[in-house]
Amino acid sequence: MAQNYWNTALYEQQHAFVWQYGESLLELLAPKAGERILDLGCGTGQLTEKIAESGAFVHGIDSSLSMIAKAKANYPQISFAVADARNFQVEQPLDAVFSNAVLHWIKQPDAVINCVEKALKPGGRFVAEFGGKGNVGAIVQALLSVLSEIGCEEPEALNPWYFPSIGEYAVLLEKQGFEVTYAVLFDRPTPLEGGSAGMVNWVEMFAGGFLSGLSDDVRSHVINAVAERLRSALYRDGNWIADYRRIRVVAIKNSY
Ligand code: BEZ
Numbered sequence: 431m432a433q434n435y436w437n438t439a440l441y442e443q444q445h446a447f448v449w450q451y452g453e454s455l456l457e458l459l460a461p462k463a464g465e466r467i468l469d470l471g472c473g474t475g476q477l478t479e480k481i482a483e484s485g486a487f488v489h490g491i492d493s494s495l496s497m498i499a500k501a502k503a504n505y506p507q508i509s510f511a512v513a514d515a516r517n518f519q520v521e522q523p524l525d526a527v528f529s530n531a532v533l534h535w536i537k538q539p540d541a542v543i544n545c546v547e548k549a550l551k552p553g554g555r556f557v558a559e560f561g562g563k564g565n566v567g568a569i570v571q572a573l574l575s576v577l578s579e580i581g582c583e584e585p586e587a588l589n590p591w592y593f594p595s596i597g598e599y600a601v602l603l604e605k606q607g608f609e610v611t612y613a614v615l616f617d618r619p620t621p622l623e624g625g626s627a628g629m630v631n632w633v634e635m636f637a638g639g640f641l642s643g644l645s646d647d648v649r650s651h652v653i654n655a656v657a658e659r660l661r662s663a664l665y666r667d668g669n670w671i672a673d674y675r676r677i678r679v680v681a682i683k684n685s686y
Contacts, residue, residue, distance in 0.1 A: 437496075437635070438474055438496050438497060438499075438500040440631075440635060442474055442500070449473065449474075449476040449477050449530065449531075451531075451618065451620070452477050452530035452531060452559065453477070453480065455477075455528070455530050455557065455559045455678065456477065456480055456481065456528075458557050458612070458678065458680055459481070459526060459528050459555075459557045461481050461484040461485075461486040461488075461526070461528075462484060462485070462486060462525075463484060463485025463486065464485065464486065464487070465484075465486040465487070465525040465526060466486070466487050466522060466523075466524045466525050466526075467481055467486045467487070467488045467489075467524060467525060467526045467527070467528060468488070468489055468490075468491065468520065468524050468526070468527045468528065468549060469481060469488055469489070469490040469491070469528050469529070470491060470515055470527055470528065470529040470532065470542075470546070470558075471491070471492055471493075471515060471529050471530070471531070471532025471533070471535075472490030472491060472492050472497070472498075472501055472510060473492060473494075473497050473501070473531075473532075474497055474500045474501050474504055475490055475500070475501030475502075475504050475505045475508060475510060476504075477528070477530055478490035478501065478505065478508055478510070479504075479505045479508060481528065482505075482507075482508055486525075488508065488509075489508075489509045489510070489511070489520075490508065490509070490510040490511075491510070491511050491512070491513035491515070491518060492510070492512065492513075492532075493512065493513065493514050493515065494512070495512055498510050498511065498512045515529075515532070515533075515536055515541075515542045515545065516536060516538050516541035516542055516545065517541065517545065518545050518549070519545070519548070519549070520549045523549070523550060523551040523554070524549050524550050524551065524554055525550075525551060525554050525555070526550070526554060526555045526556070526557060527546045527549060527550060527554070527555075527556045527557070527558075528557050528558070529556075529557075529558040529559070529560070530558070530559050530560075531559065531560060531561075532560060533558055533560040533592070534560040534561035534565065534591050534592050534593055535590065535591065535592075536592060537590075537592045539592060539594070539599070539602055540602060540606070543556075543602055543603060543606045543608070544606055547606050547607050547608065547683055550683040551683070552683055552684065552685040552686075553682060553683060553685050554682070554683045555680060555681070555682050555683075556603075556608065556679070556680070556681045556682075556683070557679075557680050558678070558679050559676055559677065559678045559679075560593075560676070560677060561591060561592075561593045561674065561675065561676065561677070562593055562594065562595065562596070562615040562675045562676055562677030563593050563594060563595040563596075563598075563615065563675070563677070564593065564675045565591070565593040565673075565674055565675045565676070566591075566672060566673055566674060566675075567673055567675075568660055568663050568664060568673050569629075569632075569633070569637070569656070569660065569664075569672065569673065570589065570591075572656045572659040572660050573585070573633075573637060573640045573652075573656055574586060574589075575659070576652050576655045576656050576659065577640065577652065579655075580648065580651075580652065585640065588639055588640045588642070589639070589640065590637075590638075590639030590640070591639075593675075593677075594677065595615065595677075596613045596614070596615050596677060596679075599613070599677060599679060600613055600679070603679070603681045607683060607684045608681035608682060608683055608684065609681065609682045609684060610679060610680070610681045611680050611681065611682055612678070612679065612680040613677070613678070613679045613680075614677070614678050615675060615676070615677050616675065616676055616678075617673070617674070617675050618674045618675065618676050619671045619672070619673060619674065620671065620672045620674040621669050621670070621671050621672075622669070622670040622671070622672055624670075625668055625669065626665075626668065626670075628669065628670035629656070629657040629660060629664065629665070629670045629672075630653055630654065630657050632670070632672060633653045633656055633657070634653060641653070
């Protein structure tokens, strides 16, 4: 995945919305007691724990060592492990794979879907939400233009995110043996924590891929210039509102 080291304290303090919004995705998962469920990209484990409350046997995986260490510390009774979403295996076939706010970090969706398909029982469900086409579009545009202005020749090549349309993602799922039973793309303007520092904090936390290789001074110039450029569109009454767009899908592994 694009980012293997996360500041988990900052993540839990200032970006709790990542799993708070994900709670409504649990309604689509509808976990049942006794089911075997994988939380793919579990982060610090908050939604994994909610799944466990249903009585399902849940296992959380994440590519980040620091996230898994924090998940284990938060919920020692739940099983967590470091694993790559593009290359994982499970011991016994699963009833469901759940994933919230992670798949946009992986630019090889075919590899992920292949692993998910192999992990599920026939008839098993894949329930996922992540950034969809146009997600954080104004933020991406601001990053690309500021980077071009400082002489970066191909800033798009630095873009760490995968934000597909419903059509694009449904085709990938169908090609690998899934039936898509639900898919939706929707705007979800997302207030950022931190008041006037919210956008700078967000870019520092999540957009590091665009900024790798820059000196500290240039990096800080780019981050501040991006926030300035976005102010008129995304700053209201002392709060930053990020232009999130989500894609949600439910796909069932074919039984034949
Ligand atoms: C998202 O959840 O949509 C997202 C989070 C961080 C970076 C990019 C997108």
